[in-house]
Amino acid sequence: MSEVKNKLWGGAFSKSMNETAWRFGQSIYSDLNLLQEEIDVSIAHTRMLGKCGLLSNEEAITLITALEKISPAILEQPELISQSEDLHGAIETMLFESVGELAGKLHAGRSRNDQIATASKLWLKRKYFSIAQEIRRFQKVLIELAEKHLHDPMPGYTHQQPAQPVTLGFHLLTYFWMLERDWKRIEASLKIVDDCPLGAAALAGTSLPIERNQTSLELGFSRPMPNASDAVSDRDFVSDALHIFATIMQHLSRISQEIVVFSTNEFGYLKLDDAFSTGSSIMPQKRNPDFAELIRGRSARVIGHWTAQMSMMKALPLGYNRDFQEDKPPLFDSASTVQDSLVLVSGMLSTATFNTERMKENASKGDSTVTAIAEALVLQGIPFRKAHERVGLWVQNDHSGDPELDKLLETVGTLEACIENRNSIGATGKTSLANQLNLAKQIITKEIS
Numbered sequence: 509m510s511e512v513k514n515k516l517w518g519g520a521f522s523k524s525m526n527e528t529a530w531r532f533g534q535s536i537y538s539d540l541n542l543l544q545e546e547i548d549v550s551i552a553h554t555r556m557l558g559k560c561g562l563l564s565n566e567e568a569i570t571l572i573t574a575l576e577k578i579s580p581a582i583l584e585q586p587e588l589i590s591q592s593e594d595l596h597g598a599i600e601t602m603l604f605e606s607v608g609e610l611a612g613k614l615h616a617g618r619s620r621n622d623q624i625a626t627a628s629k630l631w632l633k634r635k636y637f638s639i640a641q642e643i644r645r646f647q648k649v650l651i652e653l654a655e656k657h658l659h660d661p662m663p664g665y666t667h668q669q670p671a672q673p674v675t676l677g678f679h680l681l682t683y684f685w686m687l688e689r690d691w692k693r694i695e696a697s698l699k700i701v702d703d704c705p706l707g708a709a710a711l712a713g714t715s716l717p718i719e720r721n722q723t724s725l726e727l728g729f730s731r732p733m734p735n736a737s738d739a740v741s742d743r744d745f746v747s748d749a750l751h752i753f754a755t756i757m758q759h760l761s762r763i764s765q766e767i768v769v770f771s772t773n774e775f776g777y778l779k780l781d782d783a784f785s786t787g788s789s790i791m792p793q794k795r796n797p798d799f800a801e802l803i804r805g806r807s808a809r810v811i812g813h814w815t816a817q818m819s820m821m822k823a824l825p826l827g828y829n830r831d832f833q834e835d836k837p838p839l840f841d842s843a844s845t846v847q848d849s850l851v852l853v854s855g856m857l858s859t860a861t862f863n864t865e866r867m868k869e870n871a872s873k874g875d876s877t878v879t880a881i882a883e884a885l886v887l888q889g890i891p892f893r894k895a896h897e898r899v900g901l902w903v904q905n906d907h908s909g910d911p912e913l914d915k916l917l918e919t920v921g922t923l924e925a926c927i928e929n930r931n932s933i934g935a936t937g938k939t940s941l942a943n944q945l946n947l948a949k950q951i952i953t954k955e956i957s
């Protein structure tokens with residue numbers, strides 16, 4: 509067991525740790541995701557200690573210069589950190605090697621408990637920004653596609669049965685609004701993750717004259733967390749993030765399911781580009797939508813990460829608990845899965861070929877235009893229930909025995925009229941759709957404030 513392994517708390521210990529216990533507790537490789545944030549947190553803390561007179565100016569500058577070199581050094585030589593339990597320890601060890609005893613001054617007025625919470629929050633804030641941007645990119649693709657196919661008819665389904673004709677543009681805009689809610693959830697969450705735990709120390713604050721407002725400001729938070737115990741006990745921000753990521757994956761999974769179904773021979777609505785398809789090792793004719801299936805499958809893991817987090821947290825007492833360490837691998841995994849999946853679904857749809865002829869052919873099948881006929885009767889003053897029954901009977905009799913309805917089928921009941929005449933807010937008609945598209949275009953220009 510190397511000496512490094514006990515560096516952070518060597519004083520009261522005379523034996524090294526059991527090997528399995530050591531391996532079980534080590535989080536260094538997962539922690540590497542937080543490398544930049546850890547360094548940023550330490551630099552902000554150092555600068556603050558300097559301002560507060562707990563470090564001389566010169567000491568602060570020496571420490572900051574050394575801290576700035578650590579991240580490139582680790583990236584270049586990852587084996588440097590293989591003997592460390594976690595990233596906090598690794599950085600401190602490297603700092604000792606670089607500046608000697610001065611390194612020991614850095615840990616005044618903080619503990620690993622507030623450090624890890626701060627680095628995690630900082631990481632999440634940054635990740636939220638990049639995922640929100642990825643959502644915007646995907647929404648832009650959806651708007652472009654919707655505009656291109658704004659008036660191309662396709663069947664609208666309920667219970668997976670033909671219900672009422674819609675347009676492909678209208679259908680694609682449905683995805684836009686799903687994603688818009690995800691974007692808003694991120695925006696809302698960013699406001700909640702916006703207070704800084706640093707300086708809470710172990711759980712009770714510190715007797716040293718530190719200035720938490722300064723570190724909070726420097727790290728881009730709005731304020732320090734008001735209660736030091738809450739600051740180290742809180743992992744709501746991880747639960748919130750995992751819920752948001754699970755919801756995004758659930759959305760992408762539903763879109764993927766449509767991609768899978770719509771690209772079957774039976775539907776034949778779309779063909780995926782070669783770049784997003786796979787073949788079979790035995791059947792030369794095969795063209796499989798593997799990436800849509802993988803997103804559908806992997807969404808299960810991300811949903812699982814959220815439930816794991818909720819279960820992990822539910823009975824934990826206040827204060828730091830080592831259980832918290834379990835929040836990070838799922839957080840990193842969920843975020844990168846979400847990011848890749850957004851890129852993939854966006855790529856699959858933007859390069860797919862849509863068979864608009866086939867969609868149109870199916871759009872009016874299954875008597876899916878007859879609600880429009882019942883509505884035309886309502887305009888004549890007939891109660892909707894009565895109209896519904898009359899049209900239903902006529903459908904059941906294979907369109908016979910009611911000449912007035914035969915006529916209406918030729919006017920309001922055609923595929924075109926049926927789509928066109930729906931102009932209530934959010935409907936498929938030209939005016940409505942134009943409004944919806946405009947709204948989507950305005951929204952897309954909004955960035956996280």
Ligand code: ARG
Binds near residue numbers: 621832
């Ligand atoms: N690896 C730990 C975590 O992720 C870092 C904090 C450790 N703090 C402690 N007191 N053991 O939560």
